[in-house]
Amino acid sequence: MASSARSLGQTALFLSRRGSAPSFILQSRQFNTTRPNLHVDPPAKKSRRAVRPEDMPMAPEYSPDLLTEQQRSMYDLMSPEDRRQFDAANIRQVQDFNSPQKRRAMFADLDKEVTEINRAFPMRFDGNTTQRLNFWGKDETDDFAKVEDADEEYLDDEMTSMAHAEVELHREVREYARIAAWDMPFLSNLAKPFSLPTEDQILRFRYTTYMGEEHPAQSKVVVELASKDLTPKHLTEDQRQTFLKLVGTRYNPDTDIVRMSCEKHQTAVQNKRSLGDLVNSLIKEAKEGDSFADLPLDLRHHTPKTPLRFPNEWNMTPERRQQLEARRKERQQRDQQGVGIIDGNKILAQLAEVPPPVSPALSKRAEAEREKVAVRAGKFPQKPVVRRMR
Incomplete structure (x- = not known):
């Protein structure tokens, strides 16, 4: 905003003080092939004198007929009241301009504002029109595509993106180190003594966090409750059996725990509220709805697991140690002997x-081999030759 006001102020000051363009006398001589002996100095330029406000011509009297065609069309669209205000403002402006004292005061105020703007926002008008093109605009042939690069000049001494990533990681590690050194010790002031849940607090909620990172499962909430905690304050034994039939596969008969989860809402608070309403609706349905007394409790979804226990005989007792020591000594004596x-x-x-x-059996086979008659090599009985008659 300041730069635009400064530009308008300098333009107005220049237009107000601009005089008539000086006329220069052109030096001309007749055509001649002979080189002149004397050097002709260029004509001296006349210095421009700033036009004073009192030397400016008087402004013509205001009249709607002096408006341009576009201004006249907008003037005709005004209401009569707006026209009167518009005419009065223009007449007053022309009268102030034609008054020498008011005109001098007006230009003095304008010069003062321009000076204050230049002092607050100094700018240089050196007339340098050369554009500093970016890397991609050096070989551009289209003049409209040659855009001046507004970035700083690249001196080829900057770090790479991987180096910046390493520095950012180092900053993050230092930030968490400062938190661990200066902020975490004050967490002990917020510690509260642990107290067991009361009989009314039968719901246990579990939340999931990913240490400040965004994750789709961070809004998931899990609720757990023991079915025996519902009796006899909330449900009777028959109603508890109906409640277990309603929850179905979410019931674990080994631990007597009913577990349900919800992640259909965007925040964990909404999912917790939804689980609370669901438990209330199940309790209400078990009290007022069908009891399903003719149906047994279906536990086929649960596969019981046999717990593996350490045998008592394997426990290391003093008698067991003495027995093992006696066996080791006996084994060492037998090895020495x-x-x-x-x-x-x-x-x-x-x-x-x-x-x-x-x-x-091997002796009999050997005797049988000795009784065999030896045959000379190559003396085999020949087959009879049968000749065919043609």
């Missing part, structure tokens, strides 16, 4: 001295 240790070298030596006995 060599009882129960098998020596492979001795066994191989004994087998080498006494040949192992041959089984009777």
Whole structure:
């Protein structure tokens, strides 16, 4: 806003003080091939003298007929009251301009405002019209596409994007380190003593957070309640069985816990309110609705798990330690005496001295092989040759 006002003020000041353009006398001579001996100095420029306000011509008297065609059309669309105000304002403006004292005061105020604007927002008008093109506009042939680059000049000494990312990560780590050092110790002032829930607080809500990060599941809320906590204050035993039939697969018979979740709303508060209304509606339906007494409680959705327990015999008792120590000592004595240790070298030596006995079946087969008659190699009976008559 200040730059536009300053520009308008300088334009008005220039137009108000602009005089008639000086006429320069052009030096001319007849055509001649001979080089002149004397140097002709250029004509001296006359200095422009600022036009004083009292030297400016008088403005003509105001009349609607002096308006342009567009201004006249808008003037005709005005109401009579607006026309009278418009005419009075223009007449007063012409009278002030034609008055020398008011005109001098008007231009003095204008010069003062221009000086204050220049002092507050200094600008240089050096007349440099060269454009500083960006990287993509150097080879551009279209003049309208050559846009001056408003960014700072790139000196090729800046860090890369990966380096900036590392610096940003370092800043984040330092921020959390400052929080851990200066802010977290004050959390002890907000600590409250733990108190067990009362009999009326039978609902347990569980929330999910991702440490400040946006996640689709951050609005999910889970509610848990034990069905036996509903009796006898809220429901009777028969009504509790009806309540379990209504919740269906959300009931765990091993732990007697009913678990339900909700994430259909955008915020966790809305999901918590929806779960609370759902529990109230189930309790109301178990009291006032159908009891389903003819239907048994269906527990086929639950697969019971046998808990694995550590055997009591394996527990390390003093008697068990004494028994293990006695076994270790007995094993060490037997190892020192060599009882129960098998020596492979001795066994191989004994087998080498006494040949192992041959089984009777192998002996009979060997005798049968000796009784066979030997046949010279290559003496095989030839087949009879059968000749065919043609």
